[in-house]
Amino acid sequence: MxxxxxxxxxxxxxxxxxxxxxxxxxxxxxxxxxxxxxxxxxxxxxxxxxxxxxxxxxxxxxxxxxxxxxxxxxxxxxxxxxxxxxxxAVPMKRFERKMVGYLQREQMLAVIEVATDTWIGQRDRLLLTLMFNTGARVSEIIDVRVADIVLGPTNSVRLHGKGGKQRSLPLCKSSAQAVRDWLHLNPQLRDKSPLLPGRDGHPMTRANVAQRLQLAVEAASARYPQLERMSVSPHVVRHSTAMSLLQSGADPCEIALWLGHKRAQPGAVVTRHSRLDVSTQ
Structure with a gap:
C-alpha cells in the first residue's frame, strides 16, 4: 500500500x-x-x-x-x-455523485490576487498560482521541493503523484517569475526544503491549504459575489484548471495526462503548454 x-x-x-x-x-x-x-x-x-x-x-x-x-x-x-x-457483510452506502463545480478563469485570478504582501500572503499567492497552473492534487502541491522546480530556458515543476508516479509540467512565465521572486525572498530554502513551508519550516498540511484557499475566496467574493454561494475546495481549483485547458482547445487525453490520471504513465512529461496562463495581465 x-x-x-x-x-x-x-x-x-x-x-x-x-x-x-x-x-x-x-x-x-x-x-x-x-x-x-x-x-x-x-x-x-x-x-x-x-x-x-x-x-x-x-x-x-x-x-x-x-x-x-x-x-x-x-x-x-x-x-x-x-x-x-x-x-x-455491512454494506457500502450508495450515494449520488455530485457534479464538481469550477471557477471561471477571471474568478480564479481574482482569488489569486487577494493574497497580501506579507510573507504568508506571498506564499499563498504562489500556492494558488501553482495549483491553478498545474491542476495538482493537494498532496502533490505540498510535496513539491525546491529541487522539483526547474527554471531556465524552459520552466517546469516535477509532481509526485499517486502510486509513485511522477510527471513534469511546464510553468507559464508568470508562475516561473512568482517562483523566482519567492526563492529570492527565501534564500534559506535548500533543494530538499518544501517550496511552500509553514512558518515552522515544515510542509503545509491539507487542512492548511483548504483554509488559506477559503480565506482567499471570501476576500475575492467582494469582487465576484457569486463566489459566496460556491463551495470552493482545492479539488474545485483542480477542476478549474481542467476546464481552462479544455476551453483553450486542449485534447481531453492531454488533460488527463496533465492531471496525472491513471492513463498517464510514470515519469510522463507534458510538453505542450496549451494556452493556460495564470497571468493577471
Whole structure:
C-alpha cells in the first residue's frame, strides 16, 4: 500500500478505537476481534456520519479500511470467522455523485490576487498560482521541493503523484517569475526544503491549504459575489484548471495526462503548454 493509504487506515483505527472507548468502555489494549462485530461496526459508521458529519464517501473509505483488516484477520483467527463474516457483510452506502463545480478563469485570478504582501500572503499567492497552473492534487502541491522546480530556458515543476508516479509540467512565465521572486525572498530554502513551508519550516498540511484557499475566496467574493454561494475546495481549483485547458482547445487525453490520471504513465512529461496562463495581465 502507498504511504497515504497506510495513513488513511491508521486514522480509521484511531477513530474506531476512540469510539470503542467512549461508547463501550473498551480500552484500545482490551478490544478483541469478537468486539468488532456487525452491530458495533454499523454504530461506528453512523457515528461518523451523524456526530462527525462525515460524507458518505468518507464513511465508505473508513469501512474499506476496516474490511481490509477483517480480511487479514479472517486468515489468522478462524475461531471468530463467523463474527468477521457478519461484519464484512455491512454494506457500502450508495450515494449520488455530485457534479464538481469550477471557477471561471477571471474568478480564479481574482482569488489569486487577494493574497497580501506579507510573507504568508506571498506564499499563498504562489500556492494558488501553482495549483491553478498545474491542476495538482493537494498532496502533490505540498510535496513539491525546491529541487522539483526547474527554471531556465524552459520552466517546469516535477509532481509526485499517486502510486509513485511522477510527471513534469511546464510553468507559464508568470508562475516561473512568482517562483523566482519567492526563492529570492527565501534564500534559506535548500533543494530538499518544501517550496511552500509553514512558518515552522515544515510542509503545509491539507487542512492548511483548504483554509488559506477559503480565506482567499471570501476576500475575492467582494469582487465576484457569486463566489459566496460556491463551495470552493482545492479539488474545485483542480477542476478549474481542467476546464481552462479544455476551453483553450486542449485534447481531453492531454488533460488527463496533465492531471496525472491513471492513463498517464510514470515519469510522463507534458510538453505542450496549451494556452493556460495564470497571468493577471
Amino acid at each position: 502507498s504511504p497515504r493509504t497506510v495513513a488513511s487506515y491508521r486514522d480509521t483505527f484511531v477513530l474506531l478505537l476512540r469510539f470503542a472507548e467512549e461508547t463501550r468502555r473498551l480500552p484500545d489494549h482490551g478490544m478483541r476481534i469478537a468486539d468488532l462485530n456487525a452491530r458495533f461496526l454499523a454504530d461506528f459508521l453512523d457515528h461518523l456520519e451523524v456526530r462527525r458529519h462525515n460524507s458518505v464517501r468518507s464513511r465508505n473509505v473508513r469501512l474499506a479500511a476496516v474490511r481490509a483488516f477483517l480480511k487479514f484477520a479472517a486468515r489468522r483467527d478462524p475461531d471468530n470467522l463467523g463474527v468477521i463474516e457478519n461484519a464484512l
